[in-house]
Amino acid sequence: MTSVVIVGSGFTGFECARTLAKKLRKQRPDVEISLISPVDYMLYTPLLPDVAGGLVDARFVAIPLANALRGVQAIRGRVDEVDFEGRTVTFTDPEKRSRALQWDRLVLTPGSVTKLFDVPGLAEHARGLKSTAEALYLRDHVIQQLELADVDDDPGRRRARRTIVVVGASYSGTELAVQLRALADSAANQMSFDPSEVNFLLLDLAEQVMPEVGEKLGEAAQRVLKERGIDVRLGVTLKEVHAEHVVLSDDSLIRTHTVAWVTGVTGAPLIEKLGLPTERGRLKVTTELQVPGHSGVFAAGDAAAVPDVTQPGKITPPTAQHATRQGKVLARNVAASLGVGKPKRYKHRNMGLVVDLGPRYAVANPLNVQLSGFPAKIVTRAYHVYAIPRFVNRWAVTLAYLTDLFFDRPVVSFGLSTQEDAQFSASEGIPTPKAG
Ligand SMILES: Cc1cc2nc3c(=O)[nH]c(=O)nc-3n(C[C@H](O)[C@H](O)[C@H](O)COP(=O)(O)OP(=O)(O)OC[C@H]3O[C@@H](n4cnc5c(N)ncnc54)[C@H](O)[C@@H]3O)c2cc1C
Missing domain, CATH: 3.50.50.60 (FAD/NAD(P)-binding domain)
Structure with missing residues (x-):
């Protein structure tokens, strides 16, 4: 054998x-x-921002190995x-x-x-977006902070709870920021507070948002982020991360309880x-x-x-x-x-990228055709539905998108993914020593 x-x-x-x-x-x-x-699934990571934003259920982006891989023994x-x-x-x-x-x-x-950098407090207080545990944690955490802010008598702390910092303005960090924004807007609508009270900061050391999509689409994206109330700060990153505030590399201090780190791998x-x-x-x-x-x-x-x-x-x-x-x-x-067929070298020219920027907007450059706005949104959603490798998952994601057209996102946090489950080391499978 x-x-x-x-x-x-x-x-x-x-x-x-x-x-x-x-x-x-x-x-x-x-x-x-x-x-x-x-894990016993293949994770369709491009939709993790949608999971964090409460738009798509985590199960919908996991393709079960059972029955998808006929003739392969899957071992956990x-x-x-x-x-x-x-x-x-x-x-x-x-x-x-x-x-x-x-x-x-x-x-x-x-x-x-x-990829983590030597930023004090980063691994302890920030969370990434590589696993379902991290996406679910971010969703629950944002909802919980908005709920706590609603009943917090201290104005400074209330503002900190309503401030979300996302580090990394490449496509995945930007998609995360807009999906969390959409979740916060939905929560504001259902909990009856002003959505502009939730502050979003998107930081990156780079000079441009999403350099992957080129200058023109990057600028279009930046305009939309501004319209959505996301404060984009370029040439800036984190210097220190604490439980209730961060210090930026330009020495400004931001009070926040939520830091997402999506800077690269x-x-x-x-x-x-x-x-x-x-x-x-x-x-x-x-x-x-x-x-x-x-x-x-x-x-x-x-x-x-x-x-x-x-x-x-x-x-x-x-x-x-x-x-x-x-x-x-x-x-x-x-x-x-093993004697079946002939080998070949790997050759593939980049076919472009699709980036979902929240309600009714996306940017995309399929085969170098520059698209933005609603046409790009249709291309982006159609692409993901086509690319998910299983009919049932495609069906479920399509239904989630249709539901989102007519209804507010559910403001529900089950708390199934704890702060520990969502640590960078846990998502890498490195056991964290228990305290005490
Ligand atoms: C939030 C997010 C959004 C993204 N969006 C896009 C996008 O829109 N378009 C795009 O083209 N790309 C996107 N990407 C990038 C894309 O997800 C990766 O390039 C892709 O997943 C790489 O596939 P892979 O098989 O190499 O690794 P992975 O998909 O990461 O899979 C690695 C597998 O190996 C397993 N594993 C790890 N260590 C071990 C071990 N020691 N033993 C056994 N198993 C192990 C893991 O559990 C996992 O199952 C995104 C990534 C993220 C995080």
């Missing part, structure tokens, strides 16, 4: 497993494909070590038992984690542990997605520094667009290494 082990069930690992199982089904039914991941666990000589991986299962698995081909797709912690060459925290691979010097070992997605053959000298950016396509090429090249 020949075995292929895939590490991670994100865009890359999921697509690789699905395509590989199809490719090998007839010609190599003897090959056993296993996929190890701490986090890979801790790879033994390249002995061709085994060691992983910890959900009951904290250590187990080992033999491989003939290994596919490393553990994705990325939020670096390769998953497993990559550093491998002790292999990396570039910007991502594992170096060839254009055929092989790990140099280790035959039978492949890697791609956010975890890998994949050469961008359309722009020599550069690596492909960490996006779902590349991750999904790299997953397919991985499958093809792993199959080729």
Whole structure:
């Protein structure tokens, strides 16, 4: 029996497993494909801002591995070590038992984690947006702060509870800010307070909002953010984070109880542990997605520094667009290494980006066509509904969008994701020592 082990069930690992199982089904039914991941789903991250904004339910953006990956054994666990000589991986299962698995081909797709900087108080008081736990925590926390503000007699503290700071004005941070704004507006409407009393700050060290969409759309986005009452401050970041205030790099002090940190990503912690060459925290691979010097070992997605053959000298950016396509090429090249088909190098030209900017507005540049406003909104929503890889999820997300057209967002916080669940270390699967 020949075995292929895939590490991670994100865009890359999921697509690789699905395509590989199809490719090998007839010609190599003897090959056993296993996929190890701490979760039993593939997370459609582009809609996490919608989850944080209370627009879409968290289950709708999780694609269950059960029945989506026919012919693949899904194993719950986090890979801790790879033994390249002995061709085994060691992983910890959900009951904290250590187990080992033999491989003939290994596919490393553990994705990325939020990049943290040495800002005092950041890891303790800020929260990211890489997991459903973080998205749900942010939603619940914002609602709770608005509810507490409503009955707070101290005007300074009331204002602090109604101030939300988002750091990172790339597409995901900007989408988060506008979705939280829409949630706050909905809450204001239902709880009968003035929505302009909720203050939003969007910070970035860069000179432009969303450099990914170009100058013209970036400026359009900035205008809309201003109209939505979001105070964009460029060339500024956090200097200190405290439980009830932050200090910015220009030394201004902002009283706030909510800080979201969405500034960028670096390769998953497993990559550093491998002790292999990396570039910007991502594992170096060839254009055929092989790990140099280790035959039978492949890697791609956010975890890998994949050469961008359309722009020599550069690596492909960490996006779902590349991750999904790299997953397919991985499958093809792993199959080729097992005698099925021929390998190919990874080549993909960026097809543009869609960015949802809240009610009735988006910006998008599909195939370099610059769109903004309502037409971009339709393209953005249609794109996501098309791109989610399962009919039931598409159906549920479409219904959520339709519901949002006619009704206010629900102001409900179940508190199921605690502050600890949403810590950066928890979303990376690193256990946090319990206090006391
Ligand atoms: C909020 C947000 C919005 C985004 N919006 C967009 C967008 O609009 N368009 C776009 O193109 N991209 C977007 N992205 C980027 C996109 O999500 C990533 O590029 C993509 O998820 C990368 O896929 P991946 O498979 O490499 O990693 P991931 O999707 O992160 O998956 C990694 C998987 O590996 C697992 N894993 C990690 N460590 C281990 C381990 N040690 N053992 C086993 N399993 C492990 C994880 O649990 C996960 O299942 C967004 C990202 C975020 C966070």
